[in-house]
Amino acid sequence: xxxxxxxxxxxxxxxxxxxxxxxxxxxxxxxxxxxxxxxxxxxxxxxxxxxxxxxxxxxxxxxxxxxxxxxxxxxxxxxxxxxxxxxxxxxxxxxxxxxxxxxxxxxxxxxxxxxxxxxxxxxxxxxxxxxxxxxxxxxxxxxxxxxxxxxxxxxxxxxxxxxxxxxxxxxxxxxxxxxxxxxxxxxxxxxxxxxxxxxxxxxxxxxxxxxxxxxxxxxx
Amino acid sequence: xxxxxxxxxxxxxxxxxxxxxxxxxxxxxxxxxxxxxxxxxxxxxxxxxxxxxxxxxxxxxxxxxxxxxxxxxxxxxxxxxxxxxxxxxxxxxxxxxxxxxxxxxxxxxxxxxxxxxxxxxxxxxxxxxxxxxxxxxxxxxxxxxxxxxxxxxxxxxxxxxxxxxxxxxxxxxxxxxxxxxxxxxxxxxxxxxxxxxxxxxxxxxxxxxxxxxxxxxxxxxxxxxxxxxxxxx
Numbered sequence: 001x002x003x004x005x006x007x008x009x010x011x012x013x014x015x016x017x018x019x020x021x022x023x024x025x026x027x028x029x030x031x032x033x034x035x036x037x038x039x040x041x042x043x044x045x046x047x048x049x050x051x052x053x054x055x056x057x058x059x060x061x062x063x064x065x066x067x068x069x070x071x072x073x074x075x076x077x078x079x080x081x082x083x084x085x086x087x088x089x090x091x092x093x094x095x096x097x098x099x100x101x102x103x104x105x106x107x108x109x110x111x112x113x114x115x116x117x118x119x120x121x122x123x124x125x126x127x128x129x130x131x132x133x134x135x136x137x138x139x140x141x142x143x144x145x146x147x148x149x150x151x152x153x154x155x156x157x158x159x160x161x162x163x164x165x166x167x168x169x170x171x172x173x174x175x176x177x178x179x180x181x182x183x184x185x186x187x188x189x190x191x192x193x194x195x196x197x198x199x200x201x202x203x204x205x206x207x208x209x210x211x212x213x214x215x216x217x218x219x220x
Numbered sequence: 221x222x223x224x225x226x227x228x229x230x231x232x233x234x235x236x237x238x239x240x241x242x243x244x245x246x247x248x249x250x251x252x253x254x255x256x257x258x259x260x261x262x263x264x265x266x267x268x269x270x271x272x273x274x275x276x277x278x279x280x281x282x283x284x285x286x287x288x289x290x291x292x293x294x295x296x297x298x299x300x301x302x303x304x305x306x307x308x309x310x311x312x313x314x315x316x317x318x319x320x321x322x323x324x325x326x327x328x329x330x331x332x333x334x335x336x337x338x339x340x341x342x343x344x345x346x347x348x349x350x351x352x353x354x355x356x357x358x359x360x361x362x363x364x365x366x367x368x369x370x371x372x373x374x375x376x377x378x379x380x381x382x383x384x385x386x387x388x389x390x391x392x393x394x395x396x397x398x399x400x401x402x403x404x405x406x407x408x409x410x411x412x413x414x415x416x417x418x419x420x421x422x423x424x425x426x427x428x429x430x431x432x433x434x435x436x437x438x439x440x441x442x443x444x445x446x447x448x449x450x451x452x453x
Contacts, residue, residue, distance in 0.1 A: 002261050006451060010278045012327070014285060016319065029386040033222070039389060048391035049276060050331040052230045055386050061325070062234050062381045064364030069239070069322035077285055079232070079383075081329045083276045106387075111316045112292030121290075129286055131327075134257040135279045137268035139448045143404050145392045151403035152393050154410055159438050165429065170422035177425065181414055190411040191404070193451060 006141020016075035021109040041099035049083040150187030228394040229334030236323040249361040250324040269449035270350040277330035344375035
């Protein structure tokens, strides 16, 4: 199992919702889509790469073959997928502390939702309904979401700066260069691997060290 | 409800896994799928590195849904939990029902660059062209996959398994992956350059900058750059 890929963590949560209240949830999501200001709280959680909510009607589980038994469920289900930086606790707690109302709004109609405050029942609710990821892939395991956003700013600024880099005297260049760095203070900063970047990276590294005789019990 | 947000696409796939087991290996199909995906973790890097435009993706097996046995915060739950003198049949009636799936599902959830039109077909065809061997290996135990034999039939099959997102939130960047990787490379290199060139005269700094720009080629997304899934510097 691997919920971690570099600096990203994959969370999967599935929760039941009564079919006759699922449409209320869909309406809430639709309003959130139409009025993006309702998602302002989420945007402040800059540790999120991507997140999504999917509601599956109790009769909407894919049925592809006559030999496949048809599902016979009492409830519809809400799936939540998130990609974020940091630990499970940091993420869940940041939701609770930053947007408790938003969280309650999205999960309110789910069966036996505990509410986001107090913390302990909310932790239990998420843990109980969470599914472990088997394989998680991240195209940029060395980067956090803020690195990716910052990198775009750096790239755009550098390309713009370079257009006039050869104009003027050396002293003027230096002045502009310093201005460039000052402007990018929040976005610069180099990236390094986390101790375990991915389970595969960890295993490959372990095998490499074992073969090199650097690991206890390894080949001498 | 939409799977598209800006240029990013949220692909959610639930493929039903066949019930039954592989006799020779004495392993259930769902466990075999699980085993194969676990095996991907032991490779030098994920096969998904080869699939163009994939930002992040995950695979897991949905064995069953959960019965909510923990107390919730709703008024009815609290009422029935707290008042033991309420007749048992009333209290039992207030308890959540137990649901069970009849099939296990292979879940593939992916975020990729699909452009403003959300071209999921192009992505799925690209996925097939890049890793069809792996796809056949894993999806081969799913219902309906027998009809898949090329990129077009794979895209058709996947769209039958697709679910629509009710809300898709993009907290990151939705540019093409090669642009994002190039930007990360530039961020890393510019930070190193800034540190290494502190306190130099304007003339030397400018000359060094010229060499730097020539080396990093900011406007060229293809090289030099970071590669997808790169976990070592």
